[in-house]
Amino acid sequence: MTPKMPLMRFMKRERGLKILFVATEAFPFIKVGGLGEVMYALPKALQELDQDARVIIPKYSSIPADKYKFQSHVEGLSINDKTENGDRSIICNVKILEQNPGEPLTNYFLENQEYFEQRGSVYGYDDDAARWSVLCRGALEFIKKNDWVPDVIVASDWQGGLIPNLIKTEYAHDPIISKIATVFSIHNLHYQGMFDHHHINELDFDDGQSTIPTLSDPRLLKTNFMRRAIRYADVINTVSPTYAQEIMTSEFGELLDTILQERRSRIFGILNGIDYTSNDPAHNPHVEFKYTQKDLSARDKNKRFLQKKFNLEENPDVPIFAIVSRLSEQKGLDLLLETIEPLLNNYKFQFIVLGTGDSRFLSFFGDLDKKYNQVATHLSFDRALPHNIYSGADIILVPSRFEPCGLVQMEAMRYGALPLVRKTGGLADSVEQYSPLTKTGTGFIFDKYDKYALFGTMVQAIETFKYKDNWRGIQKRAMSTNFSWTKSAKEYIDLFKKAINFNKESRE
Numbered sequence: 001m002t003p004k005m006p007l008m009r010f011m012k013r014e015r016g017l018k019i020l021f022v023a024t025e026a027f028p029f030i031k032v033g034g035l036g037e038v039m040y041a042l043p044k045a046l047q048e049l050d051q052d053a054r055v056i057i058p059k060y061s062s063i064p065a066d067k068y069k070f071q072s073h074v075e076g077l078s079i080n081d082k083t084e085n086g087d088r089s090i091i092c093n094v095k096i097l098e099q100n101p102g103e104p105l106t107n108y109f110l111e112n113q114e115y116f117e118q119r120g121s122v123y124g125y126d127d128d129a130a131r132w133s134v135l136c137r138g139a140l141e142f143i144k145k146n147d148w149v150p151d152v153i154v155a156s157d158w159q160g161g162l163i164p165n166l167i168k169t170e171y172a173h174d175p176i177i178s179k180i181a182t183v184f185s186i187h188n189l190h191y192q193g194m195f196d197h198h199h200i201n202e203l204d205f206d207d208g209q210s211t212i213p214t215l216s217d218p219r220l221l222k223t224n225f226m227r228r229a230i231r232y233a234d235v236i237n238t239v240s241p242t243y244a245q246e247i248m249t250s251e252f253g254e255l256l257d258t259i260l261q262e263r264r265s266r267i268f269g270i271l272n273g274i275d276y277t278s279n280d281p282a283h284n285p286h287v288e289f290k291y292t293q294k295d296l297s298a299r300d301k302n303k304r305f306l307q308k309k310f311n312l313e314e315n316p317d318v319p320i321f322a323i324v325s326r327l328s329e330q331k332g333l334d335l336l337l338e339t340i341e342p343l344l345n346n347y348k349f350q351f352i353v354l355g356t357g358d359s360r361f362l363s364f365f366g367d368l369d370k371k372y373n374q375v376a377t378h379l380s381f382d383r384a385l386p387h388n389i390y391s392g393a394d395i396i397l398v399p400s401r402f403e404p405c406g407l408v409q410m411e412a413m414r415y416g417a418l419p420l421v422r423k424t425g426g427l428a429d430s431v432e433q434y435s436p437l438t439k440t441g442t443g444f445i446f447d448k449y450d451k452y453a454l455f456g457t458m459v460q461a462i463e464t465f466k467y468k469d470n471w472r473g474i475q476k477r478a479m480s481t482n483f484s485w486t487k488s489a490k491e492y493i494d495l496f497k498k499a500i501n502f503n504k505e506s507r508e
Contacts, residue, residue, distance in 0.1 A: 016049075016050045016051040016052050017051050017052065017151045017152060017493065017496050017497075017500075018051075018052045018054075018148065018149070018150045018151045018152070019043070019046060019051060019052065019053045019054070019150055019151065019152045019153075019154060019496060020054050020055075020056060020139070020143070020150035020152070020153050020154070021039055021042075021043055021053065021054070021055045021056070021153075021154045021156070022055075022056055022057075022135065022136070022139045022153060022154065022155050022156065022160045022163060023035060023036075023039045023055065023056075023057055023156045023159075023160065024057060024058065024122060024123070024132065024135070024156075024157075024159045024160075025039065025057060025122055026039035026040055026055050026057045026107065027039065027040040027041075028040065029057065029063045029068065029107070029109075030057065030060055030062060030063055030122060032122050032123065034187065034272075034405075034407060035156060035157065035187055037275075037407075038156075038187070038239075038272060039055055039057070039156070040055075040105070041273060041274075041275055041485045042273075042485060042488065042489060042492065043055055043105050044104050044105060044485070045273070045484075045485035045486050045488070045489035046489045046492065046493070047104055047105060048486065048489075049486070049489055049490065049493065051489075051493060052148075053105065054105060054106040054107070054108065054148070054150075055105060055106075055107050055108070056094075056107075056108040056109070056110060056139050056142065057107070057108075057109060057110070058109065058110050058111075058112075058115075058116040058131075058135055059095055059109035059110060059111040059112075059116055059117060060116055060117065060119065060122060061116075061117045061118065061119065061120065062120060062121070062122075063109075068097060069097065069098035069099060070095035070096065070097060070098055070109065071095065071096060071097075071098045072093060072094075072095060073093075073094045073095055073096045073108065073146075074093065074094040074142055074145050074146060075093050076091060076093070077091065077092040077093065077094065077138055077141040077142055077145065078090070078091060078141070079091075079092065079134060079137045079138060079141065079215075081214050081215040081216055082214045082216070082217075083214075083216045084216075090112065090114070090115075090134060090215065091112070092110055092111060092112045092134070092138045092141070092142075093110075093111040093112075094108050094109065094110055094111065094138075094142050094146075095108070095109040095111055096108060096109070108142065110134075110135060110138045110139065110142070112134060112138070115127075115130065115131045115134045116131070116134075128159075128194055129193060129194040129220045129221050129223060129225075130215040130216075130220060132158075132159040132160070132162070132225070133162055133212075133215055133220065134215065135159065135160070136155070136160060136161075136162040136163045136166060137162070137166065139153070139163065140163065140166060140167070140171060140177055143176065143177060143180070144174070144176055144177065149176060149180070150180060151180065151181065151496070151500060152180065152181045152182070152183060152496045152499055152500065153167075153180055153181070153182050153183070154182075154183045154185055155182060155183070155184050155185065155229060155233070156185045156187065157185070157186065157187050157188065157191065157226075158191055158192050158193055158224075158225040158226040158229070159225070160184070160225075160229070161184065161193075161225030161226050161227075161228055161229035162212060162225055162228060162229070163182060163184075163229070164182040164184055164228070164229050164231075164232035164233040164234070165208075165212060165228040165229065165231070165232045166212070167180060167182055167232070168232040169211075169212075169232075170212070178507070179503070179507070180503075181234045181235075181496070181499040181500045181502070181503035182232070182233045182234050182235070182499065182503070183233065183234065183235045183236075183237060183495065183496065183499050184229040184230065184233035184235070184236050184237070185237050185238075185239070186226075186236065186237070186238045186239070186243075186247070186404070187238075187239055187404055187405070188404050189226065189238075189247050189252070189253070189254045189256065189404070190254055190330075191226075192224050192225065192226035192227065192254070192256070193206075193221075193222070193223055193224050193225045193226065194220075194221045194222075195221065195222050195224075197224065197254065197255055198255065200222065204222040206222060206223050206224040206227060206228075207227075208224060208227040208228045208230075208231045208259070209231065212228075226256065227256060227259060230256060230259055230260060230263060231259060231263075233266070234266070234499040234500075234502040234503045234506070235266050235268065235495060235498055235499040235502060236260075236263060236266055236267045236268070237267070237268045237269065237270055237495060238267070238268075238269045238270075238404060238405075239269070239270070239271065239272045239404050239405035239426060240269050240270075240271045240272070240404060240405045240406075240425050240426030240428075240429045240430075241269035241270070241271065241429055242269065242424070242425050242426065242428045242429050243269055243402075243403075243404045243405065243425040243426060244267050244268060244269030245269070246402070246424070246425060247260055247267075248260045248261050248264060248267070252402055266502065268495055268498075269429075270488055270491045270492060270495065271405060271426055271429050271430060271483070271488060272405040272407065272410075272426065272488060273410075273483050273484050273485035273486070273487065273488040273489075274407055274410045274411055274414065274483050274484075274485070275485070276414070276483075276484050276485075279387075279390075279411050279414045279415070280414070281299075281390075281391050281414070281415050281416070284387055284391075286384045286387035286388060286391075287302065287387055287388075287391045287415075288301070288302055288305045288388070288391070289301040289302050289305070289391075291391075291416075293416075293476055293479040293480055296416055296472065296475060296476070299391065299392070299416055299475075300316055302388075302391040302392040303316060303320065303392040303393075303394075304316070304392075305388070305392060306320065306352075306388055306389065306391075306392030306393065307320070307350070307392075309388065310352055310376035310378075311376060312350050312352075312373075312374065312376055313350070313373075313374070318348055318349060318350055318374075319349045319350070319394040319395060319461070319462055319465040320349070320350045320351075320352060320392065320393040320394050320395070321349055321350070321351050321352070321393070321394070321395045321396075321397055321420075321458070321461075322351070322352040322353070322354070322389045322393035322395070322396055322397065322417070323352070323353045323354065323355060323396075323397050324354045324355065324385075324386045324389055324390070324396065324408055324412075325354075325355045325357075325398070325408060326355055326356070326357045327353075327355045327356060327357030327358055327361035327362060327365070327379075328357045328358050328361070329358065329401065330400060330401050330402060330403075331398070331399070331400050331401070332398075332399035332400045332401045332422060332449070332454075333361050333399070335399050335449070335450075335451045335454045336397075336399070336454070337364060338451050339451045339452075339454055339455045339458075340368065341368075342455070343455065343458055343459075344372050344374065344375070347459065347462050348374075348462075349374065349462055350374045350375070350376075351368075351372075351374060351375045351376075352375075352376050352377070352378075352389060352393065353365045353368075353369075353375075353376075353377045353378070353379070354377075354378045354382065354385050354386065354389060355379065356379055356380050356381055362379050365377050365379065366379060386411070387415075389417070390411060390412050390414070390415035390417045391415045391416075391417075392417075393412075393417045394417065394418065394465060394471075395417065395418050395419075395420050395444070395461050395465075396408060396409065396412035396417045396418070396419050396420065397420050397458075398419055398420070398421040398422070398427060399420070399421065399422050399446075399454050400421070400422055400424060400425070400427060401422075401424075401449060402424055402425055403421075403422075403424055403425040403426055403427050404425050404426060405425065405426035406421075406425065406426045406427050406430070409421055409426075409427055409430055409431055409443070410430050410481075410483040413430075413431075413442060413443070413478035413479065413481055413483075414479060414483070415479070416475040416476075416478060416479050418434075418442070418443045418444065418461070418471075418474055418475065418478055419431050419442070419443040419444070419478075420443060420444040420445075420446075420457060420458065420461055421443065421444070421445055421446075422445070422446055422447070422449060422454075423445050423446065423447045427445075428445075430481075430483065431443040431444075431445055433445045434464065434474055436464070436470065439470070439473060440477075441474065441477070442474060442477050442478040442481055443474070443478065444457050444460060444461050444464075445457070
């Protein structure tokens, strides 16, 4: 009898999805905030899982021309605009890298002199609404002329919010574009367009359903790109599961909670990942003394190095609290205004602040540095210092008012610096409360947004630090937690398949 051949031999390998990310920034070309990092790390992780993920961003003048050489890919994309003097066409081109110097992704760059190349910065212009409208329209026109057509478009934050709206309205009968599924990715619901959505009058209110204003129409400045994306996207995702639930409440919904509740069946949350290569205390060049989860002994040397660097007493028995953050109200720093001095006056610990931001916090922490020997600050941007702090500090403070995801707490845990966080958004999803009874947990958590709750939790961390064996156990658990982009990318693949199915159902 002839033996049966294994079925696996004849099974076809499932084709990877084609995914196009449309965003305003992407590392390493241009990075202003966390979005730029995500637009590199997530597509890269998807590529490693055999998905065809690509990115399109504007071609800014600030992308270093001496480092990246471009060549033409698609010429003459035309975007129509109606003005008082008649119709005009905005002409865009798409460039690709002339060479791919170690970049794992295919990156496209939308070129237009008026809206992108003549600007020194990414954000902060009076016509930003028109600029991002050009990006959204240009990306869709590019797809029509390109050989490669994505199965899914991922539009990020309000700047990409017109893409789902355009596909379901102006491109509804286009044989190519109408079949593409859309995922709208919310990194921060607070920013919805070129206006303050908390103070919009009735006449200027955008219902999200009317015709999209043209580039030169003043109404575009009051158009709520975020609302339109939520209304029309096949799937909406946030950067953590808890934040996905929070934004459907009046407390966190930024006046969009009603429409989000209406679309709750399409809302999902996937926790962002971190780059395990750059955040590796065993190999990071900014870590003075290398160490691993199995052997943390060199971490004590990093603590002394950090204390010396910030002119603090070199004492291994004094816990170091640190803040590595944008100094803003969102980050919960107002809770420290009344609690940090009583803590400094009554407990022995050191306090390091790294960051820049709002003037009132810069002044407060600057004055605190002058007043207390156990306080040190670096109130400006620095690329290396966060790694010095993560590898030497004991506790990283993240008392955010709200936090869609947050990367600091995950990066800190990778280095064995324990997070002290408020239970909100991605902080709630990534940190487990330490329990001295069960010897479980990876950090310290307070729930209520209250200065006394923060005070008490900081005292708990100070007291726990005295028990070195227990502390070492928490550190090792924190370092072993999996926040890799590979894990998140697998969840995104499932999300993309949901979007494709939803899109197919809507067209049947």
